[in-house]
Amino acid sequence: LLLYYLSSGLSIPDPRQREALIQLELSMQTGGQMVLNDAEKQLDAHLFKMKQEEIMRADFPPAMHFFKARHLIRTSPIFSLLQKMPKGGALHIHDFAMIDVEWLVKNVTYRPHCYICFTDNQSIRFIFSSRSPKPIPHCSAWTLLENLRAKTVNTTDLDHSIMGNLTLFTDKDPETVYPSQDVVWSRFEQAFYALWGLVTYAPVFRDYYYQGLTEFYRDNIMYLELRALLPEIYELDGSTHNKAWALKTYQEITRQFTADHPDFFGARIIFTVHRGVNATVMTGVVEEAMTLQRDFPDIMAGFDLVGREDSGRPLWYFRDALSLPVERGVTLPFFFHAGETDLEGTEVDQNLLDALLLNTSRIGHGFALLRHPVARDLSRKRGVAVEVCPISNQVLKLVNDMRNHPAAALMSENHPVVISSDDPAMFGASGLSYDFYEAFVGFGGIRSNIGSLKELAMNSIRYSSLNPKQQEKALALWQRRWDKFVSENAF
Amino acid sequence: LLLYYLSSGLSIPDPRQREALIQLELSMQTGGQMVLNDAEKQLDAHLFKMKQEEIMRADFPPAMHFFKARHLIRTSPIFSLLQKMPKGGALHIHDFAMIDVEWLVKNVTYRPHCYICFTDNQSIRFIFSSRSPKPIPHCSAWTLLENLRAKTVNTTDLDHSIMGNLTLFTDKDPETVYPSQDVVWSRFEQAFYALWGLVTYAPVFRDYYYQGLTEFYRDNIMYLELRALLPEIYELDGSTHNKAWALKTYQEITRQFTADHPDFFGARIIFTVHRGVNATVMTGVVEEAMTLQRDFPDIMAGFDLVGREDSGRPLWYFRDALSLPVERGVTLPFFFHAGETDLEGTEVDQNLLDALLLNTSRIGHGFALLRHPVARDLSRKRGVAVEVCPISNQVLKLVNDMRNHPAAALMSENHPVVISSDDPAMFGASGLSYDFYEAFVGFGGIRSNIGSLKELAMNSIRYSSLNPKQQEKALALWQRRWDKFVSENAF
Numbered sequence: 007l008l009l010y011y012l013s014s015g016l017s018i019p020d021p022r023q024r025e026a027l028i029q030l031e032l033s034m035q036t037g038g039q040m041v042l043n044d045a046e047k048q049l050d051a052h053l054f055k056m057k058q059e060e061i062m063r064a065d066f067p068p069a070m071h072f073f074k075a076r077h078l079i080r081t082s083p084i085f086s087l088l089q090k091m092p093k094g095g096a097l098h099i100h101d102f103a104m105i106d107v108e109w110l111v112k113n114v115t116y117r118p119h120c121y122i123c124f125t126d127n128q129s130i131r132f133i134f135s136s137r138s139p140k141p142i143p144h145c146s147a148w149t150l151l152e153n154l155r156a157k158t159v160n161t162t163d164l165d166h167s168i169m170g171n172l173t174l175f176t177d178k179d180p181e182t183v184y185p186s187q188d189v190v191w192s193r194f195e196q197a198f199y200a201l202w203g204l205v206t207y208a209p210v211f212r213d214y215y216y217q218g219l220t221e222f223y224r225d226n227i228m229y230l231e232l233r234a235l236l237p238e239i240y241e242l243d244g245s246t247h248n249k250a251w252a253l254k255t256y257q258e259i260t261r262q263f264t265a266d267h268p269d270f271f272g273a274r275i276i277f278t279v280h281r282g283v284n285a286t287v288m289t290g291v292v293e294e295a296m297t298l299q300r301d302f303p304d305i306m307a308g309f310d311l312v313g314r315e316d317s318g319r320p321l322w323y324f325r326d327a328l329s330l331p332v333e334r335g336v337t338l339p340f341f342f343h344a345g346e347t348d349l350e351g352t353e354v355d356q357n358l359l360d361a362l363l364l365n366t367s368r369i370g371h372g373f374a375l376l377r378h379p380v381a382r383d384l385s386r387k388r389g390v391a392v393e394v395c396p397i398s399n400q401v402l403k404l405v406n407d408m409r410n411h412p413a414a415a416l417m418s419e420n421h422p423v424v425i426s427s428d429d430p431a432m433f434g435a436s437g438l439s440y441d442f443y444e445a446f447v448g449f450g451g452i453r454s455n456i457g458s459l460k461e462l463a464m465n466s467i468r469y470s471s472l473n474p475k476q477q478e479k480a481l482a483l484w485q486r487r488w489d490k491f492v493s494e495n496a497f
Numbered sequence: 498l499l500l501y502y503l504s505s506g507l508s509i510p511d512p513r514q515r516e517a518l519i520q521l522e523l524s525m526q527t528g529g530q531m532v533l534n535d536a537e538k539q540l541d542a543h544l545f546k547m548k549q550e551e552i553m554r555a556d557f558p559p560a561m562h563f564f565k566a567r568h569l570i571r572t573s574p575i576f577s578l579l580q581k582m583p584k585g586g587a588l589h590i591h592d593f594a595m596i597d598v599e600w601l602v603k604n605v606t607y608r609p610h611c612y613i614c615f616t617d618n619q620s621i622r623f624i625f626s627s628r629s630p631k632p633i634p635h636c637s638a639w640t641l642l643e644n645l646r647a648k649t650v651n652t653t654d655l656d657h658s659i660m661g662n663l664t665l666f667t668d669k670d671p672e673t674v675y676p677s678q679d680v681v682w683s684r685f686e687q688a689f690y691a692l693w694g695l696v697t698y699a700p701v702f703r704d705y706y707y708q709g710l711t712e713f714y715r716d717n718i719m720y721l722e723l724r725a726l727l728p729e730i731y732e733l734d735g736s737t738h739n740k741a742w743a744l745k746t747y748q749e750i751t752r753q754f755t756a757d758h759p760d761f762f763g764a765r766i767i768f769t770v771h772r773g774v775n776a777t778v779m780t781g782v783v784e785e786a787m788t789l790q791r792d793f794p795d796i797m798a799g800f801d802l803v804g805r806e807d808s809g810r811p812l813w814y815f816r817d818a819l820s821l822p823v824e825r826g827v828t829l830p831f832f833f834h835a836g837e838t839d840l841e842g843t844e845v846d847q848n849l850l851d852a853l854l855l856n857t858s859r860i861g862h863g864f865a866l867l868r869h870p871v872a873r874d875l876s877r878k879r880g881v882a883v884e885v886c887p888i889s890n891q892v893l894k895l896v897n898d899m900r901n902h903p904a905a906a907l908m909s910e911n912h913p914v915v916i917s918s919d920d921p922a923m924f925g926a927s928g929l930s931y932d933f934y935e936a937f938v939g940f941g942g943i944r945s946n947i948g949s950l951k952e953l954a955m956n957s958i959r960y961s962s963l964n965p966k967q968q969e970k971a972l973a974l975w976q977r978r979w980d981k982f983v984s985e986n987a988f
């Protein structure tokens with residue numbers, strides 16, 4: 007390796023040396039060391055041709071906002087190949103943004119006993135109730151949606167407007183609708199409040215998760231690690247269930263889904279809490295998390311904090327609570343969001359280093375990692391993978407052109423990364439294929455290849471919370487599906 | 498260094514270890530090892546406060562397009578400090594975009610014998626001539642500007658419209674005016690054609706350069722390396738001068754300017770040719786360059802190719818011509834533009850590696866360097882500095898938000914970089930202060946400090962084409978001015 011470097015100097019450039027350096031650089035990227043069989047090489051040649059055509063298109067989708075690029079991506083032959091590709095696991099997905107919001111509107115809001123109210127700030131709230139529900143502050147009186155629809159001339163418009171409240175996706179110009187990070191985050195939070203009453207209703211909670219697994223399964227994902235708030239789940243009579251119930255429900259439905267779909271490997275839950283809480287509350291939540299981890303070791307993968315980093319409390323503020331498991335010698339793996347920010351050098355910008363000091367298993371986003379050479383080095387040396395969510399970062403206004411996404415640099419030297427979609431329903435995406443498209447076409451350009459895709463898929467198992475034995479089994483299952491995919495698409 | 502890494506593991510994070518890692522990271526950045534005296538520390542504390550206030554502003558200038566941010570930057574106390582700061586040398590500046598276009602319009606176009614014509618594609622052309630000039634294709638008949646002004650009711654409007662043709666700067670929404678790289682580059686080239694007839698007229702050629710040195714000198718820059726096309730310069734009677742004449746003129750005026758301003762160190766010329774030429778033409782140009790380098794070793798610094806990389810020929814295409822100096826054992830230092838592209842993995846994207854293989858002394862832009870770990874490593878190990886031109890990259894649509902500029906990552910680990918302004922007049926900037934602002938506030942965030950500024954200024958001398966003895970002299974001169982600046986502004 008070093009030979010190449012040393013032989014340079016005041017001489018005419020040697021084409022063989024040049025070629026060796028180009029190959030050296032290619033071999034350094036994600037998947038660069040992957041040995042390919044003949045069928046894979048054939049598929050790779052095919053992919054290379056498709057990419058060359060893609061890059062020649064007047065509108066290059068990775069250079070555009072996803073809301074404008076989505077219809078272009080949908081017609082891309084690379085995208086349809088990525089949809090068919092077995093992508094392994096989705097390791098960074100949030101509980102209530104798994105499924106296209108159309109399902110929520112067309113299915114869930116048409117169920118009986120569904121009430122709606124309209125907030126002062128032009129959002130909506132829902133509740134299912136057998137009786138007329140109690141009014142809530144800053145919201146109109148509750149209306150039975152069934153009655154409202156009966157009185158409405160154009161229910162399609164109504165449904166459309168409900169849908170618009172449950173997602174950030176819009177047909178309008180996204181730059182105009184979301185001029186700043188503050189605006190887009192506030193709309194993001196409003197959308198969560200809007201769907202809250204729907205998805206925390208026990209029957210919907212179950213169906214939503216089963217439906218979510220279905221959508222990921224259809225996108226050829228075989229495993230899921232879901233960041234879940236485990237909120238209070240309610241019944242029609244107003245009675246409620248606790249966190250353990252929610253976790254057990256996830257476990258049961260995962261088992262049922264896996265039984266129904268034998269080539270689906272399973273799912274695990276990362277329990278999450280909003281980073282807006284104070285230290286005392288956090289201590290209680292960590293205690294709860296340790297109990298859940300002890301009681302449900304199969305389904306529970308670990309713990310994380312959610313919510314916008316820039317406006318929430320930094321990890322270091324919670325250091326005492328987050329040190330409890332180690333202090334007590336209790337296992338509670340961490341999967342911290344960190345570095346989803348461009349506030350360089352502020353307190354929040356220390357989250358990356360602090361996540362690593364708190365021994366995180368992976369890093370959610372790690373968008374700021376390039377600006378933190380020590381954290382970057384630690385993440386690499388310890389094999390702490392970065393969960394890269396390209397579309398999320400773009401919609402939440404951290405990056406404009408995907409080619410400038412820091413993960414392009416990380417992938418150019420095979421930094422441990424996995425690709426995920428964060429909150430696909432919020433962004434008008436689904437599964438992982440759109441994010442794989444951005445990563446494959448946008449980050450890697452012409453250079454990333456079938457080896458990159460293979461390594462990304464394998465990373466999603468290798469860096470999962472599964473134990474070594476489970477990983478081996480999952481990899482074997484994935485390999486069978488991968489070989490089938492390659493043989494069906496190489497020509 | 499490694500100790501910090503190794504002592505981590507399954508334990509409660511140690512605040513002292515954390516602080517050590519934070520300090521380690523800070524010490525790795527550009528200027529992180531700089532030893533500061535008391536006055537510098539005082540100024541640094543002052544700068545830190547100013548930055549905190551700057552970051553709290555609702556509109557954060559580095560996150561905005563420069564055309565929209567300029568008026569905000571002008572009111573920033575950090576900016577006025579950066580204007581006063583002795584910034585050392587400007588190493589990446591092009592010959593005909595040194596001065597505010599207002600000077601061209603208000604001074605040059607008011608000189609006698611100035612003709613204008615209007616092109617089919619809504620641009621303009623100029624020529625000075627003692628006789629009525631010959632018509633040129635795709636342009637209206639030549640009109641004496643003096644006569645046109647006499648007939649024009651509102652000459653302010655006319656001047657304004659001429660000015661608009663000579664720069665990319667606009668008060669309108671830059672995203673709308675320049676929707677794509679193709680559009681902005683084509684307007685960029687049109688602006689050059691428009692000013693061509695003005696600046697290649699011998700008396701203007703001289704005055705332009707003197708005026709350019711003045712503007713940089715006023716911005717507290719003490720040294721310049723100018724990329725110059727050395728075009729055919731014409732006189733009023735249509736007679737012309739060759740490259741040697743142009744180079745000698747640069748030398749004479751530099752001497753005169755330095756005599757007039759003893760605390761200005763000087764200037765050198767990097768002879769440039771457009772990368773649109775073919776291999777045969779390039780061979781001839783390189784021969785010429787070698788002759789010029791031999792005949793004018795004091796003023797001539799070396800050789801470079803200009804024009805948009807994406808649409809021009811890659812360096813490797815010119816490898817035979819560019820190998821001539823080494824083959825003949827003749828000195829011709831290279832200062833190649835390379836990696837001013839986001840076409841990842843294409844032929845043009847190899848320019849970075851090829852520039853290094855051709856033994857370039859510095860890299861112009863190197864925007865794509867993060868995606869080329871081998872080139873990045875070579876550039877670092879060989880001390881081949883990257884000439885970072887933030888505003889140019891933003892206006893030419895490589896990056897939107899300066900915080901995502903790859904140089905932020907490069908500076909976080911003290912990669913050899915210098916800050917320059919490329920074509921300030923084209924971008925509505927001047928000197929280096931605007932680009933220093935973007936680099937200091939945008940790339941470094943809260944973390945970059947007076948040490949970073951000091952190292953950037955010193956880099957501009959250390960990585961200049963000056964010989965060691967000259968560098969020593971220049972550094973001593975800079976140090977005197979720096980100490981004065983610090984003592985006047987530390988309080």
Ligand SMILES: [Zn+2]
Pocket residue numbers: 098100343370428
């Ligand atoms: Zn997330």
Ligand SMILES: [Zn+2]
Pocket residue numbers: 589591834861919
């Ligand atoms: Zn340039």
